[in-house]
Amino acid sequence: MTELLPAFASSAEFLSTLLDLSVSGVVCYNPLLNEAGEVVDFAFAYLNPAARQLLRLPPQPTTYREELPKELANQAFAFHREAWGSEEACHFDLIYQVAGYDSCLRLAARRLGQQLLVSLTQLKEPARPAAEQALRESQAREQAARAEAERQRGELERIFEQAPVAIATYRGPHYVIELANPLVCALWGRTPKQAVGTPLFELLPEIVGQGYEELLNQVLTTGEPHVATEMPSTIDRNGRREMVYWNFVYLPLREADGRVTGVMVVATEVSEQVQARQLVQDLNDQLAATNQELYTSNEELLANQHELLLIQQQLEASGQARTQRAQATAEHQRARLARLIEEAPAAVCMLDGPDFVFELVNPAYQALFGGRPQPGLALLAALPELADHQALRTLREVYNTGRTNHEVGILVPITRADGQLEDRYFNYTQQARYNELGQIDGILVFAFEMTEQLRTSQQLAAALRQAKQQRGQLTEQQRLLSQILGQVPASIATLTGPEHRYAFFNEGYQALTEGRTQLGLTVADVLPEVVTQGFIELLNQVYTTGEPFQGREMPIQLVNPSTGQPELRYVDFVYQPLTDEQGRTLGILAFIVDVTEKVVARQHAEALQAQLLATTQRQVQEREELFQVFEQAPVVIALLRGPEHFFYYCNPAFQALFPGRVLAGQLYADAMPEIVAAGLMAQLDQVYTTGLTYYGYALPLVTTPRDGAASHLRYYDFSYQAHREEGRIGGIAIFAYDVTEQVQARQQVQELNDELATSNAAVRATNQELSETNTQLTRTNADLDTFVYAASHDLKAPIANIEGLLDALRYYLPANGPEPMVPHLLGLMQQAVARFQQTVGHLTDISRLTQEQITETVVLADIVAGVRLDLTGLLESTHAELHLNVAGCPPLRLSVKNLRSIVFNLLSNALKYHAPDRLPVVHIRAYPTADAVLLTVQDNGLGLSTVQQSRLFTMFRRLHDHVEGSGVGLYMVKRIVENAGGTITVQSEPGVGSTFTVSLPHILSA
DSSP: OGGGGGGSSOHHHHHHHHHHHOSSEEEEEEEEEOTTSOEEEEEEEEEOHHHHHHHTOOSSOOBHHHHSOHHHHHHHHHHHHHHHHOSSOEEEEEEEEETTEEEEEEEEEEEETTEEEEEEEEOOOTTOHHHHHHHHHHHHHHHHHHHHHHHHHHHHHHHHHHOSSEEEEEETTTTEEEEEOHHHHHHHTOOHHHHTTSBHHHHOGGGTTSSHHHHHHHHHHHOOOEEEEEEEEEEEETTEEEEEEEEEEEEEEEOTTSOEEEEEEEEEEOHHHHHHHHHTSSHHHHHHTOOOOOOOOOOOHHHHHHHHHHHHHHHTTOHHHHHHHHHHHHHHHHHHHHHHHHHOSSEEEEEETTTTEEEEEOHHHHHHTTTOOOTTOBHHHHOGGGTTSHHHHHHHHHHHHOOOEEEEEEEEEEEOTTSOEEEEEEEEEEEEEEOTTSOEEEEEEEEEEOHHHHHHHHHHHHHHHHHHHHHHHHHHHHHHHHHHHHHSSSEEEEEETTTTEEEEEOHHHHHHTTTOOOTTOBHHHHOGGGGGGTHHHHHHHHHHHOOOEEEEEEEEEEEOTTTOOEEEEEEEEEEEEEEOTTOOEEEEEEEEEEOHHHHHHHHHHHHHHHHHHHHHHHHHHHHHHHHHHHHHOSSEEEEEETTTTEEEEEOHHHHHHSTTOOOTTSBHHHHOHHHHHTTOHHHHHHHHHHOOOEEEEEEEEEEOOTTOOOOEEEEEEEEEEEEEETTEEEEEEEEEEEOHHHHHHHHHHHHHHHHHHHHHHHHTTOHHHHHHHHHHHHHHHHHHHHHHHHHHHHHHHHHHHHHHHHHHHHHHSOTTSSOTHHHHHHHHHHHHHHHHHHHHHHHHHHHTTTSOOOOEEEOHHHHHHHHHHHTHHHHHHHTOEEEEEOTTOOOEEEOHHHHHHHHHHHHHHHHHTOOTTSOOEEEEEEEEOSSEEEEEEEEOSSOOOHHHHHTTTSTTOOSOSSSOOOSOHHHHHHHHHHHTTOEEEEEEETTTEEEEEEEEEGGGBO
């Protein structure tokens, strides 16, 4: 055959093709090993199409035990593991039944290096249908028996894991831990991984020699259980060695032939209860918490698996024998569970279904209720006295929710044989039972009667309370004395002997000495710095003469341990000798009061008393000077006090607005009805409450001169600013500025713009009207520009004068003066002047729009690129996306400055007024049409309502206040575009975004 291989492209290609075409299945496995080197599963390294078809596997299977049904995997896994460990080829016949697929497979396996190679062939034996049927029936019975065994084991595992007590099993004479539930591991302070497989006394070496070895040996030797109550033990857990107490029972574990091969322990920790009783603290509660829960058991899983493996191997020889052994194993498990429950030293029952029918009742449970609970009876049928009891309500809650319920010391009235109710006390646990689908199908009840223990505890508590009361009476005087000395607001210490050693000191004395005092040390040892200050001589004098000594405000230098430097203190103290019955001095009582703060405060008061008067006089003078500044200031100023806002001060400019009114001392609301009508009282209250400044603009106010002249309308910009005193808001300062001229100028501009719009509409009717209107419009605009320019020019000088006055005030009023409001008010005035100067500057820019600009051929793409560079910081700070499509725009004949102003204002507005909940996206497009060149700027920002769009291009009109601006940008863009013979429009929707469209006539094209 090897001579034929060269005819193919390669031997690998020949082998691959052969495996793909083969009708026999071929599988190559990689063994998966545990830490001990044992095979626990096989991973699929390769399988040909025939193998996938025969085993009904997906194209990318994972491992043998994960992909194959559990019954089949367990059945054939032993064969694969045996073939892996053998040097010879192994064979095995397998009945393969999955999801309606039924086949008989013959397996041939052999180890190949570090892999296992398996061949699968489908058997067809029509001549032996009876044998095959018998084998299949045997397999079905085996699977049913195994499923029942798995169900029993699963139930035991659930009881084991969910049990409210600590459970573990030990095997062999070294007591190797075979099983340990989470609760016992927590009590040991070890993890399950550390515990399982480790000898008990190797896991817990600290308990060696405490008597546990003898108890375990006794149970293992005699086969008799052992019950221990409050067994003491020293154990290492939580990073320290602890003394703990246990209630536990040791139960022998027997094999099928009766041999005792291990011990099961069921335990609860009662350390807290025992320690509480020892300390006689809250004895009733602590004793009631001493529980003995149900001691359940769980059989060793590894032994069962080994038995099941033996059953599987034996089933290969005889199907009937395998079935019988599987059933025997399941019966053995049921018998062991029943025996453990029967022997449990607590009352146990199992309730089935929502009607709580007794399914299992142990003798202890029947004994509690006079034998009335019987399997098959409903709970209330057997125990009607529980109909209205708390136990029935909690049973229903556990059945509905699955949450385990624990009760301690619960009173349960039980009907006796004579029909009378008897009060009994129980600790019990109600725990949900789950079926193999994870559904609740019953309740496990574990109960332990505590009636006698409770009565005994009550009697013991009464006796202990009486003894405690007697001891308390003997020590009451001493306790009261210690308490008084400990709580006296002074430093107290008792010194014994001529060396003056500390026998007692309170917390005050320890605080005075910065924690350095220790019992048994001398004063000289603890406070060496006082030796040279004469205090040791005073102590010697009092000890020798027996005469007390009293000191008043005496200075003492005490070293601060944290800095190592002495600190000056002042103390009042008494050294009182302590004598015996013969009058001999035994020691000294030192009673010390630290008066450092009082002495220093008096010294400071004496030093500052003169300064206080001078400061007060200076503050009065500075306040008068401030008021003089307010009197001469060209702004309207008023100060309000208190939450009611009564007038504390108003300057002449403010009073002049309301001639004949008495304002001082009046409530703002009473004295200013026009302000109340304008709805501004709410803003005053808000400023007083929050401290946030409120700004108002162009407030109309009708004023009447004192001389009786006609009233006239004036406009004011104003601010309400919180006035703080000692960090708290005490009033509000009002500053107002007359902006009538600016408002009137804006109104005139608006009126002229309205007239211009009307004129433009009329111009479209006829060319003749267009010519006349344009002439009139040009004249009007020229007059308007002249007016605006003159107005802005004439306003610059008064503003400069005001700014000069403010600079003079700053010079004559020092910033660190006693009146904190002066710098603040001057700052606000400076800001107002700056804003006024900015407004005048904008008016000047507007007046220059009509001046002829030098036009040239401009490429829009270059202008956009330059603006983009200028706005790089804003683009990066807002994380904006900018999309450009201006390559198709023809060159324009326009002023570079004007075209840049258009692009800059539209793009910067799109970035500044972006929506806070999304990143800004801006599209700039330019393209020619039949009539004009269109430039569009589209954003996804805040958007504008219909009302806002109608006011968008108005001068000094701002629609959003959260971003700095002047309100002239879009107005100037509109003027530039219209002066160039174009138009600008906007389409916007709130919350969606805006699109500005600039149309320039073709006449501007190059």
